[in-house]
Amino acid sequence: MREAAFIKQNKDNWLKFESLLKNYSQIDPEVLSNLYIQITDDLSYAQTFYPKSETHIYLNELSVSAHQKIYKNKRESRYTFINFYRRDFPLMFYKYQKHLLFSFSIFLLFALVGAFSAASDGDFVRLILGDAYVNNTIANIGSGDPMAVYKEANQTDMFLGITINNIRVSLTAFSLGLLFGLGTLYIAMQNAIMLGSFQYFFYDQGLLWESARTIWIHGTIEISVIIIAICAGFVMGQSLLMPGTYKRLDSFIRGAKDGLKIVISSIPFFVIAGFLEGYVTRHTEMPDWLAILIIASSLLLIIYYYVILPHQLNKKYAKAD
Template sequence: MREVAFIKQNKEKWLSFEKTIANNTVKDPDELASQYIKLINDLSYAQTYYPKSKITIYLNQLAVKTYNKIYKNKTEDTNRIITFWKTEVPLITYKYRKFIYIAFAIFFTFTFIGVISAANNAEFLRTVVGDSYVNQTLENIENGDPVAIYKSGSNWGSFIGITVNNLRVGILSFVLGVFGGVGTIWVLFENCVMLGSFQYFFYEKDVFWESVRGIWIHGAMEIFAIVIEAAAGLILGASILFPGTHSRFTSFKKGAKIGVKILISTFPFTFAAGFLEGFITRYSNVMPNFLSVGIILTTLALISYYYLIYPFKVNKQQTSKILAFKP
């Protein structure tokens, strides 16, 4: 068949199909798949007899659009919440993984500053957390329970209060990213210096191991989540400072949307950390070493896998699907 006759015979069908795809009017995924098969047949014919023709390029582009439409419908049929944590967030964290690495680099730097500051100034911790907090901790050390300050109050009261505070810190860290990321860095600075100086304080008092067993039962996920939330804030700041080819406002909206998704993804870990602090940490002094260490390593491995390893696996799976599609 001559190319002109081929186009004339199928033109109306292609245009109608293109309009359907563009206007998102397909209600039945099976019907869409059926039309897609017909389109692939036409594309195969064009690739065979008119390989360098514009009509072949047009059909290939339409086939790709249709494939994406089918894949989108398939995704929307699944549980949206599961898809969010199982696929969407991992792909986002993979794409913006450099911000996570930067946030961790800042975290370790500021924590080290806290350690060095406390090591060179015996009164430094008091300027960070206040005299009453330090005095109470000294009393707890003398009483044989260095981290007793984390065990006051009721289980549920501690869980709710701690979780709300951690959510506040995370949201604040993200929102302050609107100031070019400077606000996020400041929140991270405050928390990291406090962490570093406090841990050195325990080391200096020869109760470092006891503090690790207590603090990091909940701290593994709590601190890790704060770093991820800081990464979200840095993404927001970068979207304002470096809009690229987009307008600054368009870039900001995109950065805000991405950042919010990352922020929300940390909430389950924040709740889990609050639960551990409210219900488990209080028993750290009577808990066998293998159990406390097991909880710390398990929680750290869980959140590390989700943000540092799993995104690579999801990205590889998605890339394989794309490469397997050859119209």
């Protein structure tokens, strides 16, 4: 990119940052820190492509000034952990809403493929879910308790095992983004096809509602945050495939950091999903209204945190700027 085009593309952000520095005491330090990261990225780019230019000198001086105000005088907040979940992550995640929509769409597509394949081939469900699970479930259906599989294990053991396994799947989906997103795509395909064939299996047994009102008690959050982890993998994969104006290494570092933040954001939700599966789902005798309440509340929680809150915070801080 020519220097003139680089200046034209970023000049407004630089001037806005200068203005914020003049009113530093009135601006949230964390917001200023995020803007500072953008300035240092631009400085790195200018240092690589326009060394010793006026643009490089200007950005260097701006960066030094910001560093002095932000980091020398900044006291470490006792609420950093809370602020990450309450504000910092949702604000950052706003820019990845399209990645989230893409991840959801891919997952839904493969889930439909799984359901269609199960409907077309009688052996497909056994291929995907395994003979042991299918035979056990058919036996449970015959005994009048089709969801008995959720009652077989000890509650605490089930909670811990499910939570750890789901976090492992999440980290795998993210880390395989290193393969330019193809590894993440495979994890999405694998889990979505399994879900689609699993749900069709109960439909074929005439138990669609019974399975849905039971399984989605924990599955609403569980599947949602698996999609979030897939989103994290695609974020990292895109950083390698399409670095934009950054050097590929710099782009990858940014993508990996943001992807890791996305995964970290999902951990409390995996704990909630594990708790629900271990302690709540097993109560298949609960009334429909209670199951629906839990499922609806879980869905609203996910939508609020990953979609509504990022838009609210972005709008709030855009006004502050």
